[in-house]
Amino acid sequence: MSLLDAASEQDALEQLHDLGCTDGLPVVIPTAERVARMVLATGYEGDLVLGVMGPLHGSATIEKVSTAAVMAGCLPDHAPVVVAAVRAVCQPEFDLTEMQATTHCTAPLLIVCGPARHVCGGIASGFGAMGPGHRANASIGRALRLAMINIGGARPGSSDMALHGHPGKFTYCVAEDEENSPFPGLHTTFGYQPEDSAVIVTGAEAPHSTFFTGDRDDPASVEGLLDVIALVMANPGSNNVHLRDGAITVIMNPDHAEVIRRAGLTRQDVQAELARRATISVGTMRRISPSFYSQGMRSGGEDSDDVADDELIHVLKDPNRILLLQAGGSGLYTMVMPSWCAGPHRNAIVHAQIELDQACEVPGMNDLTS
Amino acid sequence: MRDSISVARLGIPAVALVTEEFWPQGDFFANSSGMPEVPRVKLPHPVAGTGEDKMAEVASDITPSIVEFLSS
Numbered sequence: 001m002s003l004l005d006a007a008s009e010q011d012a013l014e015q016l017h018d019l020g021c022t023d024g025l026p027v028v029i030p031t032a033e034r035v036a037r038m039v040l041a042t043g044y045e046g047d048l049v050l051g052v053m054g055p056l057h058g059s060a061t062i063e064k065v066s067t068a069a070v071m072a073g074c075l076p077d078h079a080p081v082v083v084a085a086v087r088a089v090c091q092p093e094f095d096l097t098e099m100q101a102t103t104h105c106t107a108p109l110l111i112v113c114g115p116a117r118h119v120c121g122g123i124a125s126g127f128g129a130m131g132p133g134h135r136a137n138a139s140i141g142r143a144l145r146l147a148m149i150n151i152g153g154a155r156p157g158s159s160d161m162a163l164h165g166h167p168g169k170f171t172y173c174v175a176e177d178e179e180n181s182p183f184p185g186l187h188t189t190f191g192y193q194p195e196d197s198a199v200i201v202t203g204a205e206a207p208h209s210t211f212f213t214g215d216r217d218d219p220a221s222v223e224g225l226l227d228v229i230a231l232v233m234a235n236p237g238s239n240n241v242h243l244r245d246g247a248i249t250v251i252m253n254p255d256h257a258e259v260i261r262r263a264g265l266t267r268q269d270v271q272a273e274l275a276r277r278a279t280i281s282v283g284t285m286r287r288i289s290p291s292f293y294s295q296g297m298r299s300g301g302e303d304s305d306d307v308a309d310d311e312l313i314h315v316l317k318d319p320n321r322i323l324l325l326q327a328g329g330s331g332l333y334t335m336v337m338p339s340w341c342a343g344p345h346r347n348a349i350v351h352a353q354i355e356l357d358q359a360c361e362v363p364g365m366n367d368l369t370s
Numbered sequence: 371m372r373d374s375i376s377v378a379r380l381g382i383p384a385v386a387l388v389t390e391e392f393w394p395q396g397d398f399f400a401n402s403s404g405m406p407e408v409p410r411v412k413l414p415h416p417v418a419g420t421g422e423d424k425m426a427e428v429a430s431d432i433t434p435s436i437v438e439f440l441s442s
Contacts, residue, residue, distance in 0.1 A: 158394040
């Protein structure tokens with residue numbers, strides 16, 4: 001890692017901006033001392049390689065990842081989540097190189113599960129959890145982005161070809177509201193124990209707000225909720241509809257999750273129902289996207305000419321590709337995030353354990369800006 | 371670009387077709403993959419959705435360059 005010289009922190013910040021090493025916002029200057037302290041907070045040696053980040057094929061060493069964490073404004077408490085997030089996105093199944101290079105707006109959405117939500121700086125899962133004002137969420141997601149920029153080499157318009165991007169490309173991190181959720185921790189569906197901590201990562205569009213107002217007196221209320229979410233999942237503009245077989249994230253607010261609880265549905269029940277209901281007609285696909293429709297049908301081994309316009313196509317074949325969790329404040333809105341669905345592995349959902357027993361206490365470590 | 375680099379690595383002649391807008395990204399991938407000289411031919415941007423006549427015109431324009439790369 002090369003070191004820069006600057007007469008002041010302000011000069012250093014301008015250098016980092018000029019070199020394209022920032023996300024456009026001011027960063028904490030990663031002095032050697034601050035980075036060394038963050039490395040210490042991870043509990044690992046600085047030269048440990050967590051993975052390779054494309055398209056630059058940079059080695060994500062603990063030192064480089066710690067540099068990104070310092071720049072993002074992370075506290076040492078956040079370090080285990082950042083390390084796990086980098087480990088997750090470096091798994092080949094995530095198709096990070098292609099994801100960074102695509103014209104789609106996709107960004108890695110970090111979903112933090114288990115005790116790390118509380119001990120790693122208090123990662124928000126309630127009101128505005130994906131918005132501004134939550135330091136841990138903002139800093140952890142931003143650390144991953146800065147690692148993707150500086151280790152992975154993603155620069156807008158030359159290597160990151162997202163036509164527009166989206167605000168989640170600055171930071172995109174939420175904790176699951178496990179304590180109030182009708183569902184077991186999302187991480188347990190990936191084989192973790194409830195007492196484990198893990199980060200689940202999916203490439204996601206910006207959240208699409210999904211309005212639903214339930215009626216406690218109406219036993220069929222849950223049908224309306226499932227239908228409206230499925231309709232948003234089958235948004236004809238999303239890649240999920242055109243490419244299919246991607247992932248879709250559904251984040252229910254506590255009131256909508258309560259509708260599910262009252263209906264006695266499990267996470268698997270809801271996933272299956274949403275996958276069953278999220279459809280688009282062949283006629284619509286023929287009208288809006290004849291070439292992709294034709295390719296999709298061919299890859300499925302079916303003759304598109306033999307299929308009637310009113311037949312329905314399922315957006316997802318595998319209900320397990322619906323990431324369903326509770327987060328957010330009480331109210332009328334669930335969030336639905338479509339995905340990119342491309343890359344050699346279809347930008348698979350990945351996950352990594354958050355190691356909480358690696359970090360060590362160091363006096364004065366919580367003041368990284370000194 | 372990645373496909374072309376992967377194919378070239380296998381020793382099979384390959385030429386990447388890259389549109390003008392994506393030319394810098396092509397350079398980036400070629401350099402970061404350690405194959406800065408991997409053959410590539412520049413296309414106008416966009417090509418997709420421009421219609422059969424335009425695509426035929428582009429194909430006709432670039433075919434000699436592709437053949438030249440593959441025969442050299």
